[in-house]
Each structure stands twice: as C-alpha cells, then as structure tokens.
Amino acid sequence: MASYYQLEFEKPVVEIEQRIAELEQKARRAGAPPAEAPAYPGIETPEAEPLPDPAAIAVEIERLREQREAELARVYSSLSPRDTVLVARHPKRPQTRDYVELMCKDFCELHGDRRFGDDPAMVVGFARIGSTKVLVVGHYKGRTTKERIACHFGCAHPEGYRKALAKMKLAEKFGLPIVTFVDTPGAYPGIGAEQRGQAEAIAVNLREMSRLKTPIVSIVIGEGGSGGALGIAVADRVAMLEHAWYSVISPEGCAAILWKQANDQTNQLAAQALKLTARDNLELGIIDAIVPEPPGGAHRDPQRAAANIERWITDQLHELRSVNPSTLPARRYERFRKLGSYTEVPVG
C-alpha cells in the first residue's frame, strides 16, 4: 500500500496498512489467497513454522480493513487547517487533467494566448460533462518532475490567465457554460511574469469574468492561493473540495510576513488564522458549497472524488440553464458585491 509522501497525521492509518500487508503476506505463505477469498485448509507448505490458519488471518485482515476505514474517517473528519493544506498539496492528489479524464468526454484542448505563448500551468479546452458541452479551465501543477517544472508547480504566468480569458470569451460566444478548476499556490512571481503584466492579466480576468454572459461554475480542487486562484474563479457558483484551501495568501507567505519567519509553528498559526478551510470559506459566504471527498481524501479514490464534483457541477449547470444569460452578470455582481465585513454609522 501507499508508502509515498506520508503525512504525519496519517501515521495510525499507515500502521494499520502495514499490518494488513504483513498478514496478507502470511496468508500467501500459508498458500491461501489473501483475505475475502475462500481459504483452503490443509495445503502443505515447505515452511517449518506452524501453519497459520488462513481463515483466521482472513478474519483478522477484514477486521483491520474496517479499522483502517474508521481511522481514516476519524482522522480526515478533524484535520487541522495546517493538515488540510498538506492534503491539498498531496503529490498524488488528482489535478485538473485527472478530473478532465475522469469526468469529461471528448476533451478538445485549446492552446495559446495569441500574444506571447502557451502556459502549461493553465489547461483550457472544450469538453462534455455528461451530455453538456462546456469550456473547462483549470490550473495544472504537473504529474512528473519534468511536467511540474514546466508548469512552475501550478503557478501560472500572465499568458496563462490571458489564454483562459480568450477561450472564456469564445465560450460566451458559443453559448457554452464555463467550468473552472482552481489549484494553484499563487500566480508566478518572476521577472518575465512581472514584465508581461501578471497583475494586469489577473485584474482583467476579474473584470471580464464578472460580465461574461454565460454560466460560470468554479471549484477549488486543491490549493486556492490568492489572486492567482481568483483569476479564474469569478463565478456564479463557487465550491471547494472538502480538503482544499482558499485564502488571500499561503500560510507560509503569511507567516513570513506577519510572524517574521515561516517555520512549523508559525505556518500552523498562520494556517489557523487565515480561515482557509472549506468550512471557514462557506461560513464567510466566499463559497456556496463544499463537495465531499472520499474517506482519506481525493487522492485515495480519485474516481469517487470526480463523481462528487461532477454531480455538483451538473446540478449547478442545470439550475443556471434556466437563467437568462444576459442577466447573469448582474447576479454575479450581487454575489461578490455583498462580500466583506464592516460597520457603518450614519454620517450627517
């Protein structure tokens, strides 16, 4: 079972998994197929040690599996904000391209911003979700090391945001709804990015997305880091996967500035303070829904995560289909207009 990238809080689960693996090996030595399968008692093995009872092993394995499920559910139902960030960044966590493969048919990728280049950290294309034709837009971190480097670990450049907007305008023209997958630590901070107007690219996306006359639904599937995330998330409906995070800055960035240093302790405090979990964001009215993940996180069962996301998207698109597209910008404006917290005394 998974020995990669162990999360500290998953230790109890991993221990159980190790015991299951040991027992399975034992069962194999005993000549019986592991777990669940019927045991064949009385088969001779060359080993000297007393024969384990395969039936008993099978029962024990079954018990441990149930224990593992319960432990996973327990651990994942009470993740700290810091742990949530670690899950959201899990290298095996499904990304935009995974979800496209799992839930879309006939993906027709579109490249390039027609200005400077093609940013692999932003994936854009036509696709079908169920029977609905949509435009998919999403950050992409990359799976292999090579891909990750090319994608700057999911940090898009201005050309990524401009590519996204250009195709979103196309979607508007074609009357296609837009589905965006948010998954970025933040927009790329570099010389070229600044030179080519990173701030302007994001700002223009915020302004233009707000007035697109086609339904937009967004879901934060992993990391929702700051303006780089928002740059494709000005939508009619916004959701987060259960263990995603979304805030104004990464906990590390926040710790470095407000606590003057980023270390384990300050990162934890910052993650707590930033109210970055799905539940916090729902309470603040920043998102409209939380899409549940399978027990143990989306990386343990991408298929189920994809199914949950697909259900949410399909429901939203169904509801939004009944809205006259020309009225969408006004509704979208109201959605964002009311966000904020202040008091006001009458001035006379």
Place this chain on the structure above:
Amino acid sequence: MTQAPAKSWTELKAQTPRKNSIPEGLWLRCPGCGQMIYRKQMEANLHVCPECQHHYRIGAVERVRQMADPGSFEPMFTGLSPTDPLAFRDLKSYADRLLAEQIKTGQVDAVVAGTAFVKGRAAMLCVLDLSFMMGSMGSVVGEAVTRSIETATERNLPLVIVSGSGGARMQEAGLSLMQMAKTSAALARLDDAGGLFISVLTDPTTGGVTASFAMLGDVIFAEPKALIGFAGPRVIQQTIRQELPEGFQRAEYLLQSGMVDRVVPRAELRSEIARVIDYSGR
C-alpha cells in the same frame, strides 16, 4: 463581531494631529540624493525633493489636499469602520492593530474618498492611504473603492483612484481577496456605462491592489520611480534566486514594458488628469 470605534474620519482627524511618514526635524537627508534638505521647502514642493525630484510618500489627506481644488473636496463613506471578522491574531491581534493605526493616523481605515474638482473638472476621487497598515485593502477599502466606482457610474463622474498599497489585507484573509473581485466587477459596470477611470499608481503599489482595480484604469499614470508590481521584489528574488534587473518594477520600467500610459511627476498630476478628462469628453 464588531469592535467598532464608531468615529468618522473627520472626527478622528480633528482629534489627532496629522502625521506623515517623514521623520521629524527641520532638516532631513533625502534618500534620493543624500543631500540635507530643508523640510519646509520639500513640503511646499508637494513633498518632492527640490534637488533630485525624489517623490516622498504622502498620506491620503495630503494627497487630497494636493489633488483637489481648494475647498472642493466633499468626503463620502466616512461612516465605514473596519471590524475583525476572523478574530485574527498574529504577533498582535488585528483589533489592537486597527486601534493603534487609527490613533497613529487619525483615520478609520486606509482610504479617503469623495467628490472634488480637479482644475475645475468635477471628479470622484478615491485615495488609498499608505500610512494606515501599508494601504492594505480589507473590507472597508474594498467597500469604499466599490462605492466610489458606483458613484462615478451613477453620477457620470470621471473616476480618479490614487493607489499606494502593499496589497490585500491578510488580517481579513479571504474577505480581502474578495474585494479584488468586487472592485474589478464594479469597474466592468463603469466601463459598460462608458465611464472614465484614471488610475494613479504611487510608490509602492503591489499585490492584490495592483492585481485588481489599480491596473484597470482606462488611463494609467505612475509617479516617477514608484514601485509597481504583482509580487514584491523580495518574493521574486527568493523564488528565482537571481539578481533583479536595474530599475525592475519601477514606474519607468513599467512604461517601457507597456504597462502604464505615462510617468507623471507629482507637480503635473492635476493638469494631466484634467487633460485626460477633457479628451474623454466626460
């Protein structure tokens, strides 16, 4: 939820002496040219060094005084006060920080807005204040900017926003982030209505303010040598691990990269704004 020091901007201003970011003293050493300059002379020169034209950072009150025709400024949205919606606490609690900043600056938050005349042209003026928590945008700044945009739209007034800001305010976290969407969406409506927005970028304008309304001007002016960018230079250096080019992210560099329309010295700001208003026919 509220911690409500329910004082208006004007009330507080009357109570507390205005402070600017320049150290006290009759003379000061100019960070631009290293010369000793006479403070009064520098202040009389719009807070610009008479020797080297170094533009000192100024607060919103001074900015309004410089930009608006004398006596023409009518403050608006002064009843807005920040709250501490997340009960945010870093080394200091946000509530304490707000109070300390309010006492220090005599302002309720990092924004001053109102109608004014600029060389006789009516305009909606909104100024971020660097002296208050680095001009960072939380809910109050976002709300005042949005209302300024809406007022300009409703009254068909040219909109001038002067930015100077470290970006979105971390202490209001996600709500600060949403102000970026809110202000930018309001600008879409101003644009739909055919309105004019002149964005003035001053030293420094970075982060979520740059990545929202500040870069969305129909016309964008920048003060000389102002630092303008999405990411701060330190973050960029830490990411790419190499020296940044000379003048990187300065107004002149942005002009060369095609990101701003003009670099405008403070002394010419009023006349340049008036000129664009006239060309726009607003």
